[in-house]
Amino acid sequence: MSTNDKISEFLDQHGIREVECLVPDINGVPRGKGLPAKAFASGAELRLCRAVAIHTVTGEWADYQYSGEGDPDMKLEPVLDTLKPVPWASRPRALCIHDCVDLDGTPTPIAPRTVLKNVLARYQQHGWSPVVAPELEFYLLAAGNTPEAPFQPFSGPRGRAEIGNQGFTLGGLNDLAAFWDEVYAALETLDVPADTFVHELGPAQYEINLLHGNALQLADQTLLFKYALREIGFKHGLQVVFMAKPLAGEPGSSMHIHQSVVDAHGNNIFSAADGQPTELFYQFIAGQQQGIPELMPLFCPHVNSYRRFAKHMAAPVNLSWGYDNRTVGIRIPRSGAAARRVENRIPGCDANPYLALAASLASGLHGIEQQLKPTAEAEGTVFNQEGETGPSLPRTLDSALERMGQSKLAREWLGAEFVDSYIAVKETEMASFWHEVTPWERRYLGNLV
Numbered sequence: 001m002s003t004n005d006k007i008s009e010f011l012d013q014h015g016i017r018e019v020e021c022l023v024p025d026i027n028g029v030p031r032g033k034g035l036p037a038k039a040f041a042s043g044a045e046l047r048l049c050r051a052v053a054i055h056t057v058t059g060e061w062a063d064y065q066y067s068g069e070g071d072p073d074m075k076l077e078p079v080l081d082t083l084k085p086v087p088w089a090s091r092p093r094a095l096c097i098h099d100c101v102d103l104d105g106t107p108t109p110i111a112p113r114t115v116l117k118n119v120l121a122r123y124q125q126h127g128w129s130p131v132v133a134p135e136l137e138f139y140l141l142a143a144g145n146t147p148e149a150p151f152q153p154f155s156g157p158r159g160r161a162e163i164g165n166q167g168f169t170l171g172g173l174n175d176l177a178a179f180w181d182e183v184y185a186a187l188e189t190l191d192v193p194a195d196t197f198v199h200e201l202g203p204a205q206y207e208i209n210l211l212h213g214n215a216l217q218l219a220d221q222t223l224l225f226k227y228a229l230r231e232i233g234f235k236h237g238l239q240v241v242f243m244a245k246p247l248a249g250e251p252g253s254s255m256h257i258h259q260s261v262v263d264a265h266g267n268n269i270f271s272a273a274d275g276q277p278t279e280l281f282y283q284f285i286a287g288q289q290q291g292i293p294e295l296m297p298l299f300c301p302h303v304n305s306y307r308r309f310a311k312h313m314a315a316p317v318n319l320s321w322g323y324d325n326r327t328v329g330i331r332i333p334r335s336g337a338a339a340r341r342v343e344n345r346i347p348g349c350d351a352n353p354y355l356a357l358a359a360s361l362a363s364g365l366h367g368i369e370q371q372l373k374p375t376a377e378a379e380g381t382v383f384n385q386e387g388e389t390g391p392s393l394p395r396t397l398d399s400a401l402e403r404m405g406q407s408k409l410a411r412e413w414l415g416a417e418f419v420d421s422y423i424a425v426k427e428t429e430m431a432s433f434w435h436e437v438t439p440w441e442r443r444y445l446g447n448l449v
């Protein structure tokens with residue numbers, strides 16, 4: 001059976017009339033076009049303006065001039081493994097993630113999926129492939145929140161408001177059984193295998209860990225996971241928030257990334273035959289220490305992202321590394337030799353998964369290729385030793401963008417056109433932030449004499 005016949009069979013089987021053709025934009029927001037199922041099955045050419053890849057969060061155009069034409073089209077090419085029924089649709093519909101290809105046939109360099117694929121190709125040159133597992137935290141807000149007032153977490157249907165911290169309680173999960181049941185069913189339909197699931201430390205804050213696997217697939221799964229949660233949340237009167245710090249004084253939401261690398265035989269290159277850590281393992285850690293501060297806007301892309309880094313909130317404030325240490329940016333979970341891995345704790349849940357994975361994996365391989373050496377392992381609580389046991393991190397979006405703009409590593413690994421357009425988008429978003437005067441400024445400064 002030809003591919004087109006298989007697609008037709010799948011669409012007929014599910015009674016599907018339209019296909020949502022998705023591309024992740026620079027912020028990881030799914031954008032795209034709906035296409036009649038018949039056109040999709042016949043392989044009809046689908047185009048989208050290239051500028052979609054560089055929209056701001058609210059869809060403004062960044063002040064960025066492409067080389068060449070003004071705003072050319074790009075072609076969308078379906079990633080057929082991601083063709084799935086849309087679990088929350090009231091009339092059968094499918095979705096499918098797409099790659100972006102410029103009209104001259106080259107993969108669009110500013111498309112996040114291309115950026116990740118290019119980094120993975122460099123692993124392939126060594127005969128290696130990364131294995132990753134993102135962990136996603138998020139908050140559930142009560143219906144009726146508006147951005148004008150502080151967000152309120154949802155109140156449990158049994159009348160028990162989520163006013164306190166209920167870390168790891170199961171009651172906190174049962175309160176929303178109907179919502180979670182629908183989420184679980186949707187993740188099965190979308191082929192997004194979830195591993196563990198907990199109520200996190202903040203009120204109405206949850207975490208789902210995705211099962212480890214291939215980095216491109218995990219980026220696709222993370223995109224679909226976030227999309228599914230938002231859509232199913234709305235059906236249940238909940239706003240699912242993937243902001244890094246939605247509630248003042250409460251923990252922020254991260255997207256920790258666990259990373260190991262396997263060779264062609266599936267052996268973890270971080271462990272030697274005798275089970276001891278290899279040089280490559282330490283070089284990968286060193287690469288994280290050097291690369292993460294230079295690529296910080298890809299882990300923490302918004303002004304709000306940097307509010308997450310507060311002491312005693314299990315959020316790192318440094319790039320020290322240590323075994324089972326949650327006060328450092330790079331944690332090494334204690335595990336057997338086969339599962340030896342490096343956890344990058346810097347990314348927020350607001351990061352674009354394709355770009356955060358690309359940046360994290362690029363940093364690690366850079367460390368291996370340059371044979372870098374990490375700092376000494378940090379011991380104990382190192383919240384207060386920023387810069388002493390490991391490199392420090394940019395603490396605002398402005399300074400992070402400035403650093404990325406000067407980074408050779410960024411251009412070499414992610415491409416100059418991508419880096420320039422990314423910075424242009426972020427500067428446009430920053431300008432929008434600086435346009436506002438906040439309640440804090442009025443409260444603190446309104447009565448100055």
Ligand SMILES: NC(=O)CC[C@H](N)C(=O)O
Binds near residue numbers: 137207251308313345
């Ligand atoms: N699960 C945890 O380790 C908590 C992480 C914490 N919420 C953060 O922002 O980084």
